[in-house]
Amino acid sequence: MPTVSVVIPALDDAEMLGRCLADLAAQLRPADEIVVVDNGSTDDTAAVARAAGARVVEQPHRGIWPAASTGYDAATGDIIARLDADSRPPADWLLHIEAELLDAPEVGVLTGPGVFYDGGTVVAGLGQVLYIGGYFWSMGLWLGNPPVFGSNFAMRRDVWLQARERVHRDRSDIHDDLDLSFHLGLETIVRYDERLTVGISARPFSTWKGFGRRLLWAYTTLSMHLPDQSPWRRRVARRRQAHEQERDAPEAVA
Incomplete structure (x- = not known):
């Protein structure tokens, strides 16, 4: 059976982290390890993580x-x-x-949506439709496959090892999940499963400043991948890859 690690980036979020770790402790299939990355917290984030049995890794470069x-x-x-x-x-x-x-060894990344558990009816409703729904719809069209949703996904270890040198991992002004989506190999199968859900907080959208910052991150992430990762170039690359696979298939059979 495969081993499973859960990674949680955290910055000054001791109380919410404690609830998340309690939910992980109640999993029907326990994690083999939980890695909490303390991103320079000034509160008890690291202590809460260690008390719950998580391994704490320090990363002072915030983002x-x-x-x-x-x-x-x-x-x-x-x-x-x-x-x-x-x-x-x-x-x-x-x-x-x-x-x-386990059932689909061809799938490299599995992702699903988030469901807002706070923020009020209007904020949660708009976030669900515009932010979550809009993200999967628009980026799915752009990428030609489902995008990774950073709050709720899992990838095979070899997928990360192949992508880790291509992503812009030191940038704190872009969306990490979208950047990862752009730098997955075209052969990597990303599966979206609407049944795989987690509760997420609407806190990032509680202020116009927070909402605007995420829009700016989206603009920066998309613009930095143009023109190489434009939708039409990705489609051409996929067609070329499919053609090469069809061409090589008879040789493989022979």
Whole structure:
């Protein structure tokens, strides 16, 4: 059976992290290891993580990508799963991930949506439709496959080892999950499963400043991948790859 690591970047989020780690402790399929990346916290984040049995890795360079990539590097599992400090995974989250990746060895990345558990009806509703739904729809069209959602996904270890030198892991002004999506190999199969859900917080959208910052990150992430990762170039590359596979198939059979 594969081993599973859960990576959680955290910055000054001791209380929410404690709830997330309690949810992980209640998993039907326990994690083989939990790696909490302390991104320069000034509160009890590291102490809360250690008290829950997690391994704490320090990353003083602040930013989600620097912290997340440090966690992926530190993880030892065959499968690397990812949550945020304020995520609320259901009890069958890891069981679902393991079962689906065992059943489909061709899938390299498994991702699913988040469901807002706070923020009020209007904020949560708009976030669900515009942010979560809009992200999967628009980036799916752009990429030609489902995008990775950073608050709720799992990837095989070899997928990260192939992508780790291509991503912009030191950037703190871009969306780490979208950047990872752009730098997965075209041969990597990303599966979106709407049944794989976690609770997520609407805190990032509670202020216009927070919302605007994420829009700016999106603009920066997309613009830095043009023109090489434009939708039309990705489609051409996929057609070329498919043609090469068809051409080589008879030789493989022979």
